[in-house]
Amino acid sequence: xxxxxxxxxxxxxxxxxxxxxxxxxxxxxGTSTSGANMAVAETRAAQLAAAGVRGIRPIEVVPFGPGTxxxxxxxxxxxAIVAADGAAGVAAVHVWVKVGSxxxxxxxxxxxxxxxxxxxxxxRSRPAGVYDRELEAHGASTNAATWVDWxxxxxxxxxxxxxxxxxxxxxxxxxxxxTAAGVRSELAVVQNERRETVxxxxxxxxAEHLGRLVHGGGPYxxxxxxxxxxxxxxxxxxxxxxYRQRYVPGNAAVVVAGTFDPTAVxxxxxxxxxxxxxxxxxxxxQCAHGGARLTAEVRQAVAIDARAAxxxxxxxxxxxDHADAPALELLAEALCGAASARLDRLLIDDKRLASDVNCxxxxxxxxxxxxxxxxxxxxxxxxxxxxxxxxxxxxLVGPSPLTAEELDLARVRATTGLYRQLASADGRADVLGQxxxxxxxxxxxxxxxxxxxxxxxxxxxxxARRWIGAPGRAVVLADPAPPVISQRPAGRSGLRxxxxxx
Ligand SMILES: [Zn+2]
Numbered sequence: 386x387x388x389x390x391x392x393x394x395x396x397x398x399x400x401x402x403x404x405x406x407x408x409x410x411x412x413x414x415g416t417s418t419s420g421a422n423m424a425v426a427e428t429r430a431a432q433l434a435a436a437g438v439r440g441i442r443p444i445e446v447v448p449f450g451p452g453t454x455x456x457x458x459x460x461x462x463x464x465a466i467v468a469a470d471g472a473a474g475v476a477a478v479h480v481w482v483k484v485g486s487x488x489x490x491x492x493x494x495x496x497x498x499x500x501x502x503x504x505x506x507x508x509r510s511r512p513a514g515v516y517d518r519e520l521e522a523h524g525a526s527t528n529a530a531t532w533v534d535w536x537x538x539x540x541x542x543x544x545x546x547x548x549x550x551x552x553x554x555x556x557x558x559x560x561x562x563x564t565a566a567g568v569r570s571e572l573a574v575v576q577n578e579r580r581e582t583v584x585x586x587x588x589x590x591x592a593e594h595l596g597r598l599v600h601g602g603g604p605y606x607x608x609x610x611x612x613x614x615x616x617x618x619x620x621x622x623x624x625x626x627x628y629r630q631r632y633v634p635g636n637a638a639v640v641v642a643g644t645f646d647p648t649a650v651x652x653x654x655x656x657x658x659x660x661x662x663x664x665x666x667x668x669x670x671q672c673a674h675g676g677a678r679l680t681a682e683v684r685q686a687v688a689i690d691a692r693a694a695x696x697x698x699x700x701x702x703x704x705x706d707h708a709d710a711p712a713l714e715l716l717a718e719a720l721c722g723a724a725s726a727r728l729d730r731l732l733i734d735d736k737r738l739a740s741d742v743n744c745x746x747x748x749x750x751x752x753x754x755x756x757x758x759x760x761x762x763x764x765x766x767x768x769x770x771x772x773x774x775x776x777x778x779x780x781l782v783g784p785s786p787l788t789a790e791e792l793d794l795a796r797v798r799a800t801t802g803l804y805r806q807l808a809s810a811d812g813r814a815d816v817l818g819q820x821x822x823x824x825x826x827x828x829x830x831x832x833x834x835x836x837x838x839x840x841x842x843x844x845x846x847x848x849a850r851r852w853i854g855a856p857g858r859a860v861v862l863a864d865p866a867p868p869v870i871s872q873r874p875a876g877r878s879g880l881r882x883x884x885x886x887x
Pocket of ligand 1: 387
């Protein structure tokens with residue numbers, strides 16, 4: 386599946402720390418590897434060595450959720466991330482791979498997501514269907530997702546099943562068995578997914594136009610699911626080349642969170658994955674900060690098959706590791722998504738233009754975007770919403786910046802979102818895997834939340850002026866297609882009305 390926007394936003398961006406909780410909140414998520422924490426890993430390393438397990442060493446240990454999270458690296462480059470706690474009752478086993486749609490080349494879009502589907506097609510020792518049935522027999526819930534920067538596979542299982550899942554993940558990581566017919570049939574599934582989520586879905590269609598306009602020919606400019614013409618041309622050889630190049634140990638992390646024995650599970654990871662050849666991780670696209678970006682507005686009108694119009698506006702902004710990223714994340718949280726949020730009050734309550742408003746700052750490895758999405762009430766137009774939004778933005782970057790109260794409320798909402806996510810083993814594995822895939826270390830998680838706790842109203846105002854006040858932006862005005870009225874030949878009765886599809 387394509388990672389839903391909410392997940393991509395929540396898992397990437399919604400990792401916030403309480404300012405109200407102050408030091409306690411920051412301590413919960415942790416910022417660095419302390420000597421005491423590292424000593425735990427060194428003791429574990431000694432136990433592993435005593436048990437004859439070779440080829441793995443600890444890299445970092447950080448306070449995380451109810452305990453700590455440890456990152457280890459195997460000699461072949463694979464990362465193993467474990468965060469154990471006795472209370473979860475289940476364990477989440479994830480595999481995160483540093484490959485997403487941004488790693489695709491022109492003409493071959495959609496490969497990362499198609500490969501995610503095909504990873505369930507079986508290996509020689511576990512043919513198609515056996516993988517799922519074996520996991521189901523153990524009560525596992527299993528799924529996968531692809532986004533611009535990453536692909537992930539996850540299972541939630543009883544603790545005693547963790548070693549089996551690790552073995553099965555290692556098996557399909559190197560021994561995927563694909564036939565040309567199997568690829569063709571799964572391609573049909575993906576093409577149908579595209580029809581349902583883009584061609585027949587007004588929001589999907591608007592998202593595709595917005596992404597193309599704001600990111601142009603850059604790595605984030607094409608849809609994760611791929612362009613229809615590219616999908617139609619993909620072959621088994623394309624998939625296998627992509628799989629062999631990208632699914633190498635140095636490009637992947639096995640993440641286990643919840644209730645399990647970390648020493649035993651690390652030993653199983655070494656046993657199952659340690660023999661895989663250490664091929665170099667492939668280069669990923671680079672995109673310099675402040676590089677080519679929109680300097681003027683680009684605008685597109687789209688006719689949609691819907692009762693309500695949509696407006697979507699995106700400003701090019703920053704990657705996750707930019708100093709302004711936490712301020713923009715808090716700005717998005719403050720402007721939309723709660724009854725008291727500024728744009729909700731203006732567009733939904735005061736002007737009665739919209740039924741829904743969403744704001745979002747990307748949490749991405751390369752420079753992303755800040756988006757505002759408005760779903761209009763039936764009968765209202767996208768350009769009416771743009772006029773009202775422009776006035777609100779002019780006030781925000783001018784005389785009425787975000788107040789301290791608005792910022793505090795945004796911080797509380799963001800922090801609540803984080804703790805909701807950290808409440809489950811699967812949510813904790815999501816946070817760890819995504820932080821590793823996008824930021825490269827676990828310490829980045831605590832550092833991000835510490836910044837979120839410290840961002841001042843002046844910093845948010847400066848970031849808003851710098852990015853949302855800039856002239857370069859993408860605008861998609863999507864209004865319901867008008868009925869097509871055609872005159873019947875004279876003598877026949879009246880007018881004929883038919884819906885026109887976009
Ligand atoms: Zn899918």
